[in-house]
Amino acid sequence: MIPVIFSKREKYIFIITVVFIASAFLYNFIFEPSVKKWLALDSEIEAKKAEIENNAGLITRKDSIRREYDRYAGPDKNISAVLSDMESSAHSFGIKTSNIKPGKEAENGLYKEYGIELQIEGEMPDIIKFLSEVVKLPTLAALKRFDFKLISQNPPIFKGTVILSKIITTP
Amino acid sequence: MAELYALRQSPCTKEEIIMGFRNIGSFKKGFSFVMLAIVKRQQAEEMIRHRAVIPGSIRLETELLYSNLLKKSLIEKDRTVLVMYIQESHSEIMVIDGIRPVFSRGFNGRETPADEINRSLIAYGSGKNNKKIEKTVIVHSPDVDMGKVRSGFEMLSSMPLDFYEDKGDTIDSGAHLEINLLPREYIDKRANKESMKQAFVTYSLLFIAMTMLTSLFIFELNEKNKTILMFSKEAEKAEKDITRIDNILKKTKALKYMEEEGMRVTGILKEYLRLVPQDVLMEELNYEDNGVFYCNGVSRDITGIFNFVKVLERSGYFKKVEIKYAAKKQIGNREYTDFSIGCFAH
Numbered sequence: 357m358i359p360v361i362f363s364k365r366e367k368y369i370f371i372i373t374v375v376f377i378a379s380a381f382l383y384n385f386i387f388e389p390s391v392k393k394w395l396a397l398d399s400e401i402e403a404k405k406a407e408i409e410n411n412a413g414l415i416t417r418k419d420s421i422r423r424e425y426d427r428y429a430g431p432d433k434n435i436s437a438v439l440s441d442m443e444s445s446a447h448s449f450g451i452k453t454s455n456i457k458p459g460k461e462a463e464n465g466l467y468k469e470y471g472i473e474l475q476i477e478g479e480m481p482d483i484i485k486f487l488s489e490v491v492k493l494p495t496l497a498a499l500k501r502f503d504f505k506l507i508s509q510n511p512p513i514f515k516g517t518v519i520l521s522k523i524i525t526t527p
Numbered sequence: 528m529a530e531l532y533a534l535r536q537s538p539c540t541k542e543e544i545i546m547g548f549r550n551i552g553s554f555k556k557g558f559s560f561v562m563l564a565i566v567k568r569q570q571a572e573e574m575i576r577h578r579a580v581i582p583g584s585i586r587l588e589t590e591l592l593y594s595n596l597l598k599k600s601l602i603e604k605d606r607t608v609l610v611m612y613i614q615e616s617h618s619e620i621m622v623i624d625g626i627r628p629v630f631s632r633g634f635n636g637r638e639t640p641a642d643e644i645n646r647s648l649i650a651y652g653s654g655k656n657n658k659k660i661e662k663t664v665i666v667h668s669p670d671v672d673m674g675k676v677r678s679g680f681e682m683l684s685s686m687p688l689d690f691y692e693d694k695g696d697t698i699d700s701g702a703h704l705e706i707n708l709l710p711r712e713y714i715d716k717r718a719n720k721e722s723m724k725q726a727f728v729t730y731s732l733l734f735i736a737m738t739m740l741t742s743l744f745i746f747e748l749n750e751k752n753k754t755i756l757m758f759s760k761e762a763e764k765a766e767k768d769i770t771r772i773d774n775i776l777k778k779t780k781a782l783k784y785m786e787e788e789g790m791r792v793t794g795i796l797k798e799y800l801r802l803v804p805q806d807v808l809m810e811e812l813n814y815e816d817n818g819v820f821y822c823n824g825v826s827r828d829i830t831g832i833f834n835f836v837k838v839l840e841r842s843g844y845f846k847k848v849e850i851k852y853a854a855k856k857q858i859g860n861r862e863y864t865d866f867s868i869g870c871f872a873h
Contacts, residue, residue: 390744397751404758411765414772425775428782466778480809484797491789498785499792500816506809514812523785525778 428496429525435470438522441495442474449486451478459519467525472497477507477515490520497522529561537565545571547706549590551627560627562590566708575713583717585708589631592619594703597626601666601691607658611644612693613667620647624658666691795820795872798844806831820845820872825863829853832866845870 362370414421439456446453459471476483483504490497497520504516529548537544544565551560564587575581592612602608602623612619620643622630630651634643651657663686667673673690707714792814799822803809811823826832832853839845852867 393748394744394751397748397755400755401751401758404755404762407762408758408765411762411769414769414776415765418768418772421772421775421779425779425782428779428786466774467781480800484793484800487793487796491786491793493786496782496785496789498788500788502792502796502812502814504812506811509808512809516812519816520789521785523781525782 428493435472435522435524438470438495438497438524439472442472442490442497442520445489445495446474446476446486449478449482449489451476451482451486453477463526465526467523470522470524471500472520472522474518474520475516476518477513479511480504480514483514487518495522529563533563533565539567543568545708545710547587547708549705562593562628562706564590564706564708568710571708571710575709581713581717582709584704586704587706587708588617588633589619589621589628590704590706592621593623593628596621596623596664601664601689602626603662606661609648609660609663611663611665613665613671614693615668615670618643620644622651622657622660629657630654660686662686662689664689664691666693668693795844798842799839799872802835802838802842804831804835804838807835814872818871818873819869821851821867821869823865823867825856825865827861827863829864832864832868836868839868839870845872847871 435458439458443453443456453474453476455473455475457473459473461471462469476486478486487499487502489495491499499518500521501519502516504514507513507515530546533544533546533548534541545568546563546565548564549562551562553559566585571585574585592610596602596610602610604625607622607624607629610619610621610623612621617633617635619631619633621628621632630647632643632647632650648660651660665688667690669692677690795814796812799812799820800809803824806827808825809822810825811821813821826835832850836848836850839848848868848870850866851869852865854865856863856865
């Protein structure tokens with residue numbers, strides 16, 4: 357083996373290089389992963405703690421949540437009963453209805469959303485009263501679209517189509 | 528500087544001698560008064576060879592005696608004192624001018640002290656600049672028969688004599704010494720050994736500290752994992768109830784949205800009809816679920832249509848209100864304007 361003789365300057369450079377490489381190794385393979393692991397565990401603990409606190413809060417509010425849900429979902433019926441209710445409500449406001457038909461149906465696991473197409477005829481104040489009644493509980497149908505045309509002027513009678521949406525929750 | 532001066536005075540080469548010095552003080556002119564000791568390397572190495580353990584230092588007994596005289600205040604700053612240190616095996620004579628040792632001589636205990644003292648005093652007296660001795664201090668070890676020696680000293684000296692018995696503390700190891708005659712390589716070897724020992728202790732402590740830190744870190748990680756596991760179990764226990772409550776919340780949210788949406792659109796229709804002016808006749812109303820609202824109608828004049836647009840914009844329910852179409856038409860003998868307005872309702 358050939359003995360390597362370093363000058364003083366080379367020796368310092370060699371020592372600095374070795375220290376630098378060792379530091380880089382320690383930093384990249386030991387220090388940084390350890391810190392990352394530590395921080396990851398900390399954030400996981402925080403997330404779990406928040407989840408447990410949130411769960412505890414939900415369990416505490418369980419009864420009030422249930423009561424609120426029952427208020428909205430209590431009058432849930434099948435779609436034909438809803439259509440029938442709408443028709444009778446329209447008549448009570450002096451609105452003529454024709455061609456009431458259920459539209460598209462969409463399901464997302466928690467509830468079914470039905471589209472309802474309804475042709476109505478009447479004076480605008482009565483139409484507004486009818487629609488205001490339909491969007492409230494117990495019918496609770498959202499008004500999506502409407503298209504009205506004036507068909508007579510004295511008195512001003514409007515005729516048109518109303519598209520409503522109704523949610524029926526699954527148990 | 529002291530080394531250079533010593534080399535100039537010595538007939539030996541640098542490699543053949545070992546030297547040490549102690550700075551006693553400085554003159555006003557800038558010169559220093561230095562106690563310089565030179566020993567032949569060979570002699571020092573022979574001394575070391577006769578010992579089982581290599582000593583930490585080789586001290587000059589003269590410096591040791593001088594340091595202790597200073598420490599015990601046996602010399603006086605303003606007087607020239609002759610100090611005689613008498614032992615069974617080795618004795619030393621020293622003349623100290625103030626605090627500066629100006630003469631020193633050692634001799635074997637076997638030799639007659641009186642003769643040696645005589646010779647030393649003659650040698651000291653021959654120095655032209657040497658001051659007259661004003662006081663004599665005799666320090667002796669307890670094993671010396673002072674009865675015999677004392678009479679000899681009293682015959683020699685007419686000045687007062689102070690006798691001190693050395694109880695083993697005159698030359699103690701706690702004195703501050705600067706001259707070390709141990710060869711450099713032994714000092715270096717000892718220093719290397721010492722520094723290696725220190726490095727070993729330091730690195731051992733460092734290693735222990737690192738190990739403890741790592742252990743603490745691993746312990747903390749395990750504790751954190753345990754905490755996560757405990758929380759996960761707790762969360763898992765409540766999962767069924769939480770899923771059910773969560774589903775109820777989602778359903779309630781959807782139903783609430785339905786109600787709000789329905790109220791919002793009927794609100795738009797109500798507001799629109801409230802804002803329609805007397806001179807405008809509504810003929811057609813159309814609303815799409817993307818929020819686009821159209822209305823067609825007839826107005827008595829175009830100004831009424833523009834006013835209507837302004838009213839709609841100010842209401843807050845409608846934005847980007849635009850007249851899409853406006854045309855005049857004759858009904859009977861009167862002129863009307865047909866119009867179409869488009870806007871976003873929100």
